[in-house]
Amino acid sequence: MICTKITHKITASTRRLIYGYNSRVLHDKALYRSSTEPIIFTRHFCHSMTTLTDTVRYPIGPWVDKGTYSADLVQRLVERISILPEEYQTVADRCSDEDLRRQYRAGSWTVQQLFHHVADTHLMHFMRLKNALSTPEPTIGVIADVNAWAALDEAQTAPIQSSVTMLRGTHQRIAYLAGHLTPDQLDITYFHPPRQRNLSLAQALDIIVWHAEHHLGHIRLAMSL
Incomplete structure (x- = not known):
């Protein structure tokens, strides 16, 4: 497992992508100015295979078989x-x-x-x-x-x-x-x-x-x- 500190300057339109990152979040800091202005976003991630590229390719994640379908x-x-x-x-x-x-x-x-x-x-x-x-x-x-x-x-x-x-x-x-x-x-x-x-x-x-x-x-x- 690799732990990484990632700092982003993101807009509201891409904020959902960052929050959707499929990893275990250890620390989260963000400076919010408004709902539309850019954010300086810093996170520490512990992750294995998932990357930000994966979250663009799979914005809601890959399909997962539920096993039992009630x-x-x-x-x-x-x-x-x-x-x-x-x-x-x-x-x-x-x-x-x-x-x-x-x-x-x-x-x-x-x-x-x-x-x-x-x-x-x-x-x-x-x-x-x-x-x-x-x-x-x-x-x-x-x-x-x-x-x-x-x-x-x-x-x-x-x-x-x-x-x-x-x-x-x-x-x-x-x-x-x-x-x-x-x-x-x-x-x-x-x-x-x-x-x-x-x-x-x-x-x-x-x-x-x-x-x-x-x-x-x-x-x-x-x-x-």
């Missing part, structure tokens, strides 16, 4: 699935043409590409759920090269509102489907190609929520929200 947890996941498109809409309403070209880190997808990626992949999530429910012993999910998709001119130029509308409809369908699944159906598994593992439908719902929040975090970082 009925209450599944219900909360369904509620988040229903609400998340409106959070995307709120951010989309604030996007300028300049914002659409912003990146959350060097070499990353742009805000515009992120909106389209989430809409595209969540449609695939929905298809995987339906395939798992309708196909005996499903062995493979829907496969796509998301980087190649993001490189298409369509993904770099199409209006983001089309993807927000698409995401809203997809999430409505997912939430309706998930809200009517039995406990046995939630335990049905299928092979998830990107993660190279079997997932239960309950785990898949969890990943849908995580993935939407994960990329919404990227968009907010890029736009300094």
Whole structure:
């Protein structure tokens, strides 16, 4: 384990990123002047593998399997699935043409590409759920090269509102489907190609929520929200 003293001059827009640093905090000092002015921020961290770069790559942290998915947890996941498109809409309403070209880190997808990626992949999530429910012993999910998709001119130029509308409809369908699944159906598994593992439908719902929040975090970082 490495202990490090880190001093930052950060703005309000990046403050959330620093506080979200995944480490054990031993000491914390900050000089606050206002909610918008920069802060001189000093922390002593004891950390192992996590870095500030990791917190940009994973603004809400990597997905963590909850192990047991109770009925209450599944219900909360369904509620988040229903609400998340409106959070995307709120951010989309604030996007300028300049914002659409912003990146959350060097070499990353742009805000515009992120909106389209989430809409595209969540449609695939929905298809995987339906395939798992309708196909005996499903062995493979829907496969796509998301980087190649993001490189298409369509993904770099199409209006983001089309993807927000698409995401809203997809999430409505997912939430309706998930809200009517039995406990046995939630335990049905299928092979998830990107993660190279079997997932239960309950785990898949969890990943849908995580993935939407994960990329919404990227968009907010890029736009300094």
